[in-house]
């Protein structure tokens with residue numbers, strides 16, 4: 206068990222871990238890939254670099270700095286979170302536990318542009334199986350997605366729903382479907398219904414009935430993870446105070462996932478601030 210788990214190895218997560226590790230706090234970062242910096246060809250507005258630096262190189266330098274300070278770095282995708290007196294962070298291959306968690310998972314992933322998703326939000330469209338699965342007990346539900354996150358959401362729904370179907374929307378499923386779960390790989394054209402969602406239409410003109418559709422596209426975004434613990438969000442943004450505290454004690458967020466200016470300087474600042482707040486929390490300063 207770590208004292209603190211930081212989810213995300215971008216500038217916010219790594220900056221946070223540098224502060225907690227230097228305070229002597231056992232720190233683990235769990236991150237999928239290098240995040241936005243992997244797409245940034247050159248950065249020339251960050252302090253201290255006289256010449257432009259590639260996003261990949263800046264990321265590698267930050268990660269090497271954290272490792273030198275003793276931060277454990279695990280390259281895995283986080284698919285779920287929980288709390289039972291300690292925080293649990295679930296990945297494709299296991300579960301990690303900590304007294305405190307910092308979410309630094311970058312800007313929210315895009316929701317697929319499928320007609321009906323926004324219209325039926327809260328009326329059959331959900332973003333969290335752990336939060337809303339209970340409302341669909343004995344009903345037919347779909348999970349929209351094809352990755353490990355979608356598989357995890359399907360597993361959460363199996364004990365509750367009568368039928369679980371994964372809709373990959375034209376993509377290949379990332380792993381083996383859980384037993385009893387149907388997989389439809391056809392392109393989705395529309396979520397349909399009246400007052401509430403009641404079915405899914407495919408591009409080939411076929412359709413199926415569904416009482417609920419759980420959106421689990423790509424990897425779990427910051428707000429997806431936060432919602433599993435009842436964290437207040439606004440759209441896809443995690444709500445924090447100026448110390449980067451969420452409404453859940455011991456849970457912090459930093460970087461692009463809190464909205465505002467999406468820049469390395471802001472991510473590094475918020476990571477540091479979240480690290481300081483986590484240190485205070487773990488030392489009983491709250």
Ligand SMILES: Cc1cc2nc3c(=O)[nH]c(=O)nc-3n(C[C@H](O)[C@H](O)[C@H](O)COP(=O)(O)OP(=O)(O)OC[C@H]3O[C@@H](n4cnc5c(N)ncnc54)[C@H](O)[C@@H]3O)c2cc1C
Nearest residue numbers: 213214215217237238240241283310311460461467468469
């Ligand atoms: C093309 C481009 C160019 C840019 N140029 C500049 C620039 O010139 N100057 C500048 O200041 N900023 C620039 N930015 C913005 C800058 O890259 C971001 O503001 C910054 O990286 C945000 O840091 P972050 O740590 O909050 O998120 P990110 O850097 O996005 O890191 C997010 C981390 O979370 C991980 N993660 C997400 N979901 C999961 C999950 N479910 N499980 C495990 N890990 C997960 C990711 O793998 C990654 O490690 C640019 C961004 C882009 C896309």
